[in-house]
Amino acid sequence: MSAADTNETLDKITKLLAGGLKTRTEGIPETEKEFGEILNELRALAPDDLEGKLVIGGFINHPYGEEQYRCMECMYYLVHRKWCDLPELAVPVEPDWWCRLWRI
Amino acid sequence: MANLLWLQGGACSGNTMSFLNAEEPSACDLVTDFGINVLWHPSLGLELGDNVKQILLDCISGKIQLDIFVFEGTVVNAPNGTGNWNRFCGRPMKDWVKELSDAAQFVVAIGDCATWGGIPATAPNPSESVGLQFLKRAPGGSLGTSFKSKAGLPVINIPGCPAHPDWVTQILVAVASGRAGDLTLDEFQRPKTFFTSFTQTGCTRNMHFAYKVSATAFGQRKGCLFYDLGCRGPMTHSPCNRILWNRQSSKTRAGMPCLGCTEPEFPFFDLAPGTVFKTQTVMGVPKDMPAGVDKTGYVKLTAAAKAAAPAWAEKDIFVV
Numbered sequence: 001m002s003a004a005d006t007n008e009t010l011d012k013i014t015k016l017l018a019g020g021l022k023t024r025t026e027g028i029p030e031t032e033k034e035f036g037e038i039l040n041e042l043r044a045l046a047p048d049d050l051e052g053k054l055v056i057g058g059f060i061n062h063p064y065g066e067e068q069y070r071c072m073e074c075m076y077y078l079v080h081r082k083w084c085d086l087p088e089l090a091v092p093v094e095p096d097w098w099c100r101l102w103r104i
Numbered sequence: 105m106a107n108l109l110w111l112q113g114g115a116c117s118g119n120t121m122s123f124l125n126a127e128e129p130s131a132c133d134l135v136t137d138f139g140i141n142v143l144w145h146p147s148l149g150l151e152l153g154d155n156v157k158q159i160l161l162d163c164i165s166g167k168i169q170l171d172i173f174v175f176e177g178t179v180v181n182a183p184n185g186t187g188n189w190n191r192f193c194g195r196p197m198k199d200w201v202k203e204l205s206d207a208a209q210f211v212v213a214i215g216d217c218a219t220w221g222g223i224p225a226t227a228p229n230p231s232e233s234v235g236l237q238f239l240k241r242a243p244g245g246s247l248g249t250s251f252k253s254k255a256g257l258p259v260i261n262i263p264g265c266p267a268h269p270d271w272v273t274q275i276l277v278a279v280a281s282g283r284a285g286d287l288t289l290d291e292f293q294r295p296k297t298f299f300t301s302f303t304q305t306g307c308t309r310n311m312h313f314a315y316k317v318s319a320t321a322f323g324q325r326k327g328c329l330f331y332d333l334g335c336r337g338p339m340t341h342s343p344c345n346r347i348l349w350n351r352q353s354s355k356t357r358a359g360m361p362c363l364g365c366t367e368p369e370f371p372f373f374d375l376a377p378g379t380v381f382k383t384q385t386v387m388g389v390p391k392d393m394p395a396g397v398d399k400t401g402y403v404k405l406t407a408a409a410k411a412a413a414p415a416w417a418e419k420d421i422f423v424v
């Protein structure tokens with residue numbers, strides 16, 4: 001993805017989340033099996049279904065829960081590229097966002 | 105001259121394959137340069153049938169001095185403790201193992217099966233397999249906790265699935281050349297010289313481990329395999345990144361997670377679906393932390409490391 005495309009996608013996601021897109025933040029995967037099931041759902045999406053990724057991933061545009069979990073500390077987050085490197089997501093993200101595939 | 109006898113129990117012969125590939129020293133060097141006389145070995149011995157049995161009987165009676173008894177594979181006790189599923193030269197192998205171990209100056213267990221049961225002893229363990237002096241982490245095994253060979257040492261355990269060729273030949277040379285007294289063993293009777301450091305020691309991905317950059321697929325050139333792909337390098341005692349495999353590489357260097365094959369619990373989680381090549385987490389936090397690290401420290405370290413990570417850590421640095 002070129003830098004312009006990345007910025008455009010980031011804008012799009014920002015707007016969708018700010019616009020109140022309802023995503024599945026419930027059902028945080030507790031086991032690898034549950035984690036894998038979410039990945040399978042993501043794999044079944046059309047490659048350009050950005051909204052589908054956000055909904056299934058359970059994206060929010062702020063830190064999550066009491067412990068304030070966020071992309072910034074997530075294993076899949078590339079700080080300098082501001083990028084989620086989980087292959088099934090592979091989207092630009094802001095450090096203060098979170099999704100239910102978060103892992104540390 | 106040191107007489108060596110090598111037998112196999114419940115095994116795949118992987119450790120024999122590994123042994124025959126040794127380079128420093130090689131299996132031939134053991135004979136030509138280090139005075140080891142191989143009395144019999146399942147893949148090398150010329151004798152068959154009654155002639156093999158006679159060698160074993162002569163070792164037990166003392167007619168032949170048995171200096172080193174090497175055992176590869178589990179001690180099979182099925183069915184019902186009889187050991188009849190693994191018979192050799194007319195009787196259960198477990199009976200040969202007991203008597204030969206009592207007759208030997210040194211007993212060396214090679215590979216996970218012989219050390220602590222390995223894959224055959226994984227639940228439900230239908231072959232009732234045990235290692236020579238351990239079953240997984242529990243001391244005892246086939247010979248019992250109090251066993252000492254004639255030279256006064258417990259079984260020397262060289263684990264691995266398989267063990268690295270040079271771990272095997274270097275320990276055999278140390279024993280054969282009278283330097284066994286220099287070997288110090290850890291709590292699982294592994295030679296400390298090989299099993300004090302971790303697989304992670306010397307791993308080329310340590311920088312990515314430190315900066316918490318994750319590999320997300322096998323064979324990727326960037327990233328550490330701990331966070332997503334279940335690498336057990338930080339909690340596995342082995343020299344795999346110090347004494348390289350084929351003198352070239354290691355699993356982690358090639359982008360494949362360490363499976364922890366030198367530890368008693370291998371294979372972990374009884375191979376339940378979804379547990380292999382996947383970091384096991386509870387609500388996103390790894391179940392098994394790097395050795396000596398607690399959860400709070402780990403979370404704090406992650407936050408600091410992520411914040412400090414330089415841009416290059418996110419790129420391929422091993423460019424072809």
Ligand code: SF4
Nearest residue numbers: 071074077084099102
């Ligand atoms: S997996 Fe989720 S929490 Fe982690 S970086 Fe990607 S979007 Fe953020």
Ligand code: SF4
Nearest residue numbers: 307328329330335337
């Ligand atoms: S790949 Fe494995 S051994 Fe290497 S640094 Fe990462 S966790 Fe450690």
Ligand code: SF4
Nearest residue numbers: 342344362363364365
């Ligand atoms: S890297 Fe790990 S699994 Fe591979 S041989 Fe070494 S200890 Fe065993």
